[in-house]
Amino acid sequence: MTTIRLPAGQPPGSVLGAAPDAPEDVEAYLATGGYADATGPDELLGHLAASGLCGRGGAGFPAAVKLRAVRERGGVPVVVANGEEGEPGSVKDRWLLRARPHLVLDGLARAAAVTGAVRGYVYLSDPVAADRVRRALAEREPCLPVEVVETAHTYVAGEESAVVRRIDGGPALPTAKPPRPFERGVGGAPTLVSNVETLARIALIATSPGLRESIARSTLVTLSGGGAAAPVLTEVPYGVPLRVLAAALGVPDAAGALMGGLFGGFVDARALDLPLEPGALTAAGTALGCGAIRFLAAGACPVSTAADAVGHLAAESARQCGVCVSGTAAVRDAVYALATGTAGPDTPVHLDRWSRGLPGRGACGLLDAAAGIAGSLLRSFPEPVRSHLRGPCPGCAAVSSPAGGQGRRLTVAVPEIAGTAVGDGTVPRSPVLKGTP
Template identity: 35%
Template sequence: MIFEPGEEALTVRNIGPARITSGLETRTRLGILEHRAVHGTPPQLPPDDLMALAGVADLRGRGGAGFPFARKYAAVLRSAHRRQSPVRVVVNATEGEPAARKDEMLLTRAPHLVLDGAELAAWSLNAPEVIVGVADGPGERSLLEAIDERDSDLAFHVVRVPERFISGEGGALVRAINGQVPIPPGRKVRAADSGVGGVPTLLSNAETYAQLALIAQLGADLYTAVGIPTEPGTVLLTVSVPGNGDPTIVETPTGVLLRDVLELCGTTAGRGVLIGGYHGAWLSADAANTVRVSRAGMKAAGAALGAGIVAPLSEDACPLEETARVLHYMAGESADQCGPCFRGLPELARTFSELAAGEGEPEAVLKAALIGEGRGACSHPDGTARFARSALAAFPDEIAIHAAAGSCNPRTKKVLPLSTVTTGASKMLLDWSRCDGHGLCSVLAPDLVQLDGNGYPQKTVMAVPEKFRDTAEKAVEMCPALALRIDEATAP
């Protein structure tokens, strides 16, 4: 039975003709026959032709970093040639950002476009398999159905990773595929040099592969006919509409005004708009109403498209209180492997909470944001600090109001989405003085407990989402050393 998203299907809207979302105007999901009718069969291209197409179309990574795909592909080729090594192709569809849903939309509604792009890359690199990293949910179920539908000589493997912010980082996904704890590796390792199984690995985001398939189908001339000349094509945006539950996924050519995207979704810039997610930046309402959807436009406004997240706040929500909530969440998402995260992010969250309560100063936030700048084991502390600083720049009037009155008394609270895996979840606490390293907890609750090289739990505090509550209680009950206990959740 083919997976059908039904009521789970995310709403898709378009500015201009549908490209990557073509066919979704009338169907909730494109099965293999419908997909072939809309998008055709992808060509098998040699490496030089594939790189040329991606280069002319200026295809960039759509997972956040925006790195040129052709350069990443060339690096994998060079590394494989130098080492006389096989190659692996990996699709990162984990989407660890709580406010991001565009990759989920692709997996649930147009999974074959993603798989076409990955196959295209694998064929050209002579890679024997495609590995897709996903989180648990409808996207995984649709993807498995799509793999069953396809007639391909390639092997497809799906790897599920925990629903955490840092699990979406490329190095964390490679570690998960390699059977390690899915956290950033702690040192800079290029997947192009040493990725899955230690071999050169082409790793890109789900939308990136979907765009690659689209470029191959349309050809460079037709693909670049929309958008601005320096950034051709379309982008997918996840637009959260305040009070509307699930967000809307918008496909738009580059260069359109952001306010037109918001108007299409029935909303406005409100008190400000978050661009790019929780490693992104706030824009004031005035800035959001004049900025264009492009890398250059966002950069000029002090933001970046990142993973394509657009989250406006309504007039009755407080940007300072929302920022403080997110910063506490981001501090809880630390991998606990370096000081800038382990100590710096809680301090940043604390100082910003004091500012939101009218008891702190912007200078204290700026000082806390400098604790880990450029010194973290991954980009998590830098991205979180950038998010905090952008709030100071975007909302000076709100800061003054809070300093004078203690709050702006928002009528709407807890607007920005936070993953239920950490925020608002109960916690399982480890008493190091009791733990004897039996490792039984990791067997009983593998989604919650990961062991270090010596067989001890890596963390002393482990978030327990409701769906893992039973396994956590079993681990506490069965611990031979009585080293575990459950600490009940408190609302964030």
């Protein structure tokens, strides 16, 4: 079971709140200053720009720039809270919608005020979260019409053009860009598609502008891996070394990690001294992405983890782009051949070529993720790759098929929250995540 842990020295203006294992009703949210009118739209936009708040959906685009682009586009904008979490190792967005829906709705309303939008949507695939959001809307009438739109859970369903397409009544599949949603989105209107954690942080900055830097420079992370270590959802400030997070999870001797869900690729043990900070991670050739980090325990096989990851991506391809269908399948089959000891001596050469040539050729980031996993596996773990050319390791015994389904081994369960009809509804108070600043 995934544990929610309050960090030691919990940052002020925390998205986790004081009681992350219980649903927050409107009275509790109002008691924290939620929905207050103290910060106007223009003032809030200035605070967001000064804070440097970036999106938490994966791309990390500056929030103020995105809001301003929608506002300045003209017309009557639309705002969307994107809670569709496609990464199998991430649970933060579903937890937020289940536990703190008012925080997200507050952020959505403030984004609407900044952009001039007159209608909003909450987009998700989790039925428990959908119920909580609808209850929250019933508890307090929103300042603009808000509709909950449910979709089937897939890897690509949360991509912003897929979000627009689904809200407009079509399938949740990406479209070619341009136009991007801020140019032409829902119903043809300029549309802000914003991750729910980003909106939560916008609401917190509006409520506590004096804490804007702390709020903007803290992030939710989902930590998993490490064999018997139970997954953890927590909040940490930027700058915490990855190695500290691994130790806090219970994997002090981690051999590396799969970063950013499936988008940031692999890093080896040396990279665990990197700080959890988007710029530093990007400069090192990896990414924070959605904040999902899967640590590799000492002795764990990165090749088997890579086989799981690319197998999942190939199975989740939208099958709209021929290069994605063929490219992800080729990467999947090559990594699977390594895992099963059936790879030829030229397999690493093919993987290296694909890792360089495939990114940017699909309509969304799925193909880029598969290529990134292949390239980072070669760079970070060259010796395990070479040893698999001679034969499989015991850790690859679970890699039974290249046809998909491996994503279940990477999937992290959403933390149980009392009163949300998950499990038996009883959730013990979680301990402090020791070792985290």
